[in-house]
Amino acid sequence: MKHIVKIMALLVALSAIWISLLQTSVLPESYTWLLPLYSIVTLGCYGLLMVGVGLMRFPTCPQESLLLQEDIVEAKGFLKEKGVDVGSD
Amino acid sequence: MASISNSMEAKEDDDNNKYSIIVPTYNERLNIALIVYLIFKHLQNVNFEIIVVDDGSPDGTQEIVKQLQQVYGEDRILLRPRAKKLGLGTAYIHGLKHATGNFVVIMDADLSHHPKYLPSFIKKQIETGASIVTGTRYVSGGGVHGWNLMRKLTSRGANVLAQTLLWPGVSDLTGSFRLYKKSVLEDVISSCVSKGYVFQMEMIVRASRKGYHIEEVPITFVDRVYGSSKLGGSEIVEYLKGLLYLLVTT
Ligand SMILES: Nc1nc2c(ncn2[C@@H]2O[C@H](COP(=O)(O)OP(=O)(O)O)[C@@H](O)[C@H]2O)c(=O)[nH]1
Numbered sequence: 001m002k003h004i005v006k007i008m009a010l011l012v013a014l015s016a017i018w019i020s021l022l023q024t025s026v027l028p029e030s031y032t033w034l035l036p037l038y039s040i041v042t043l044g045c046y047g048l049l050m051v052g053v054g055l056m057r058f059p060t061c062p063q064e065s066l067l068l069q070e071d072i073v074e075a076k077g078f079l080k081e082k083g084v085d086v087g088s089d
Numbered sequence: 090m091a092s093i094s095n096s097m098e099a100k101e102d103d104d105n106n107k108y109s110i111i112v113p114t115y116n117e118r119l120n121i122a123l124i125v126y127l128i129f130k131h132l133q134n135v136n137f138e139i140i141v142v143d144d145g146s147p148d149g150t151q152e153i154v155k156q157l158q159q160v161y162g163e164d165r166i167l168l169r170p171r172a173k174k175l176g177l178g179t180a181y182i183h184g185l186k187h188a189t190g191n192f193v194v195i196m197d198a199d200l201s202h203h204p205k206y207l208p209s210f211i212k213k214q215i216e217t218g219a220s221i222v223t224g225t226r227y228v229s230g231g232g233v234h235g236w237n238l239m240r241k242l243t244s245r246g247a248n249v250l251a252q253t254l255l256w257p258g259v260s261d262l263t264g265s266f267r268l269y270k271k272s273v274l275e276d277v278i279s280s281c282v283s284k285g286y287v288f289q290m291e292m293i294v295r296a297s298r299k300g301y302h303i304e305e306v307p308i309t310f311v312d313r314v315y316g317s318s319k320l321g322g323s324e325i326v327e328y329l330k331g332l333l334y335l336l337v338t339t
């Protein structure tokens with residue numbers, strides 16, 4: 001099944017629940033009408049929150065860049081000795 | 090009894106493994122030399138070959154590769170050039186045709202993918218029997234160095250969007266430091282059509298949909314020191330188009 005179909009199915013299921021809520025009026029009607037809006041806002045907030053948290057916790061590795069510099073020096077030394085042209089650049 | 094012979098078989102198999110490391114290059118004259126040295130340094134008791142797919146780099150990358158062949162041997166470093174710049178996706182396919190190993194590693198030449206992680210890819214594959222081991226920057230032990238806030242923001246946004254819409258089951262979709270069983274790579278790559286970043290994403294999403302066993306290992310990613318990035322332009326738009334494409338085709 002294509003993935004978009006799965007997502008559509010999910011949306012259809014959610015709408016079905018919503019419509020049945022409207023008809024059975026378990027919740028106050030005005031409240032039920034606004035439910036889709038609430039869901040969209042919630043989803044949006046979730047997305048922004050995830051991006052925000054991800055950004056705050058973005059894993060960085062400054063020490064890796066120093067280690068890489070050492071590796072580069074080591075590699076250049078070895079290669080130069082073997083006659084590989086690592087001079088330019 | 091059975092378990093003993095099984096583990097002995099597994100041991101036997103490990104010793105017979107050969108890894109073909111495909112490195113696409115375009116103007117990576119210095120980087121290719123450095124990365125070859127580092128691969129040999131970190132894979133001392135492993136049977137491997139390095140396949141350099143160079144797209145006619147004007148900076149003389151191929152000259153350097155030939156010099157490296159003199160040092161390390163033409164059987165260990167294979168130069169499989171193409172006449173002109175034809176893009177990354179087809180570079181992998183081209184390299185794959187010449188691979189003689191039963192496993193294939195794909196990595197960038199620009200030192201953002203450090204060869205020191207190769208042993209952990211190999212170890213993870215042997216431990217789990219996975220079809221694909223993919224490097225991830227977004228778990229503990231992983232990380233990125235050298236990105237500005239904007240770059241981080243787009244990366245996070247892209248990731249959250251893809252995770253919510255595609256449910257791919259891997260944490261780092263656009264990373265391209267990966268180890269594949271050769272047959273699996275051949276299978277997956279033949280069904281991929283995207284370009285650029287989306288290509289990496291398409292590969293892993295399709296593999297995941299096909300039910301292949303995918304494992305992750307943490308890697309760190311240091312932005313390139315030498316040379317310049319070849320991907321660019323309207324990346325965000327391309328990415329969104331790619332996402333849409335994957336939604337309707339996978
Ligand atoms: N053969 C070949 N290699 C390429 C091409 N474009 C990029 N590459 C290589 O692919 C790797 C990743 O490219 P890079 O420019 O670093 O992309 P970025 O890391 O996403 O910015 C590097 O090793 C490049 O030299 C291409 O058209 N042909």
Ligand SMILES: [Mg+2]
Nearest residue numbers: 197199201313
């Ligand atoms: Mg790069």
